[in-house]
Amino acid sequence: MTQGAGQGPEVERTAVLRDFRVPAYVNETGPYGHSTHPGDVVPADEEAYPEGYTPTEQDLPVIHQGDDPQAAVDPAARAVDGPGPLFVVGDVHGYLDELTSALQDKGLIDAAGNWCAGTARLWFLGDFTDRGPDGIGVIDLVMRLSAEAAAAGGYCKALMGNHELLLLGAKRFGDTPVNSGAGTATFQAAWLLNGGQKTDMDRLQDHHLQWMARLDAVEEVDGHLLVHSDTTAYLDYGDSIEAVNDTIRETLTRNDADEVWDLFRKLTKRFSFRDEGGADHVRSLLDTYGGIRIVHGHSPIPYLLGEVGSEDDEDESGPVVEGPHVYADGLAIAMDGGVTMAGKLLVQQLPLDI
Numbered sequence: 001m002t003q004g005a006g007q008g009p010e011v012e013r014t015a016v017l018r019d020f021r022v023p024a025y026v027n028e029t030g031p032y033g034h035s036t037h038p039g040d041v042v043p044a045d046e047e048a049y050p051e052g053y054t055p056t057e058q059d060l061p062v063i064h065q066g067d068d069p070q071a072a073v074d075p076a077a078r079a080v081d082g083p084g085p086l087f088v089v090g091d092v093h094g095y096l097d098e099l100t101s102a103l104q105d106k107g108l109i110d111a112a113g114n115w116c117a118g119t120a121r122l123w124f125l126g127d128f129t130d131r132g133p134d135g136i137g138v139i140d141l142v143m144r145l146s147a148e149a150a151a152a153g154g155y156c157k158a159l160m161g162n163h164e165l166l167l168l169g170a171k172r173f174g175d176t177p178v179n180s181g182a183g184t185a186t187f188q189a190a191w192l193l194n195g196g197q198k199t200d201m202d203r204l205q206d207h208h209l210q211w212m213a214r215l216d217a218v219e220e221v222d223g224h225l226l227v228h229s230d231t232t233a234y235l236d237y238g239d240s241i242e243a244v245n246d247t248i249r250e251t252l253t254r255n256d257a258d259e260v261w262d263l264f265r266k267l268t269k270r271f272s273f274r275d276e277g278g279a280d281h282v283r284s285l286l287d288t289y290g291g292i293r294i295v296h297g298h299s300p301i302p303y304l305l306g307e308v309g310s311e312d313d314e315d316e317s318g319p320v321v322e323g324p325h326v327y328a329d330g331l332a333i334a335m336d337g338g339v340t341m342a343g344k345l346l347v348q349q350l351p352l353d354i
Contacts, residue, residue, distance in 0.1 A: 084119030084154050086222055090324075090335035090346040091125065091161065091297045094132025094197065096141065098345040106347045113141070115148035115156070122149065123221065125297035126161025126228035131195030131340045135167075136203040143211060160215035160248070161228040161297065165264040166191050168212055168252065171204060178261040187261065195340070213252045216245045217267070218289060224350055225291030229298040230273050230334070232281050233266035234289075241289050270299045279329040286331070293331055295350070300338035301325045308341055319343050324352060 087106060092099050103109045110116040124142055129135025142158055149156040169187030178185050218234055218241045219226045227234060238244040251259050272281045273294070282294050302308040302319035304327070321344040325334040333352055337344035 084117070084121055086121045086224070086350045087123070088224075088226065088295055088335055088348055088350060089122065089124045090337055090348075091127040091300075091339065092132070092138050092345060093127055093163070093195070093340050094129055094135035094138060094200070095339050095345055096132075096134040096137040098339055099138060099141070102345050102347040106349070108347070109145070115145050115152055115154075117149070117154060118152050119154040120149070121154055121221070122156040123219070123226055124156075124158040125226065125295070125335055126159045126215075127163040127297060127336075128158075128161070129167050129200050130163045130191070130197065133197070133199075135197060135200040136208065139208055139211065143207075157219070158215055159219065159226060159228050160212070160217050160267075162264055162267045163194070164212045164215060165260065165267060166194060167196070167200070167204070168209065169257070169260050169264060170196060171201070171209060172255065173257040173260070176257050179258050180261065180265070185261070187257070187264075190264075214249065217248050218244050220289060220291045222350065223292045225286055225289055225294045227285075227294065227296050229267050229270060230296045230304075230332070231267065231269040231298075232272050232284060233269050234285065236266060239288055244289075271304070273328045273332045274299075274304055278327070279331055282328045282331040293333060293351075295333045295335060297334075297336040299334060300336045300341060300343060301334050302338045302341065302343060304334055308338070321346070324348050326352065 087108065089099070089102075100109065100113055104111065108115070108117045108120060108122060122145070128138045128142065132138075142156065145156040146158075166187065170191035173187045175186045175188045178187065217227070217237075220241060234244055237247040248263060251263055272278065273296075285294060286292065300308070300319075301321050301324075304325060307319050319338055319341060321337040324337075324346060326332070327334065333348075335346050335348065337346040339345040
């Protein structure tokens with residue numbers, strides 16, 4: 001799909017429908033020979049988590065077999081030298097091997113896959129599953145690194161992407177019809193048609209679901225406003241970072257299929273920062289939530305640049321992605337290198353010079 005400059009809201013609307021691709025297929029059998037998975041609701045039992053727990057907390061010590069349980073890291077000693085370097089990771093989409101290699105190249109994990117970056121800070125921008133072979137393996141790695149980094153005085157945190165909402169919806173609601181402006185839709189059909197992997201669903205456990213449902217959607221770190229999607233739809237959920245994150249978390253807690261679908265639909269929008277007026281759209285977010293530059297994933301860089309028509313193109317040579325894409329008058333940094341289209345899984349230290 002070729003997008004020209006100056007198309008404004010029409011670009012965004014068209015992109016949403018392309019990513020959904022649901023109505024014409026909603027009653028068809030998925031690529032794995034069936035069209036349903038049990039629409040189990042996430043268990044409401046929260047006793048395993050302390051009051052106020054979020055998956056971005058730093059104080060999560062990890063003790064390996066043979067470690068001295070008394071040899072805990074002194075929190076006061078962590079801040080002596082100030083925070084460590086800041087890194088962000090674009091969309092992973094189940095490509096665990098590529099992620100491991102990219103983290104090793106940046107010196108964040110060692111050859112055994114363990115955190116080795118001390119007080120470094122690492123943010124994932126969402127979309128851990130779908131399209132690639134091992135989404136659950138990616139989530140397991142991020143969860144483990146969160147504990148290991150915290151024990152070392154740094155942190156590893158994650159944002160919610162639209163594919164986390166998609167997987168949660170497929171598990172919770174299955175083939176339950178939802179209200180869609182494009183016609184009848186279900187989370188199950190949308191998940192399959194947007195790269196859902198049966199192996200991920202089979203391995204999905206309660207702790208994965210609880211982790212995804214608790215992810216924040218927006219954060220500001222060192223002047224960088226971190227979001228998953230290149231859309232202004234976050235403004236629909238609050239006028240502060242705390243309000244947005246609380247509203248989205250409350251929406252998921254209410255467990256209403258139509259509400260969750262609307263949230264998924266809005267956070268699937270894209271290209272708000274790309275065309276005419278894009279820099280102004282970025283400024284609207286920065287003015288509301290803070291920061292001097294926005295960093296996002298979601299829209300693959302080759303797709304943003306018009307070098308590839310869609311995420312389903314099958315050019316075996318793949319697009320050439322050397323690094324993040326800075327655009328919108330230097331106010332936006334795109335981090336999805338297009339790993340799903342043989343591009344590059346990006347891990348980048350911030351700040352990034354223009």
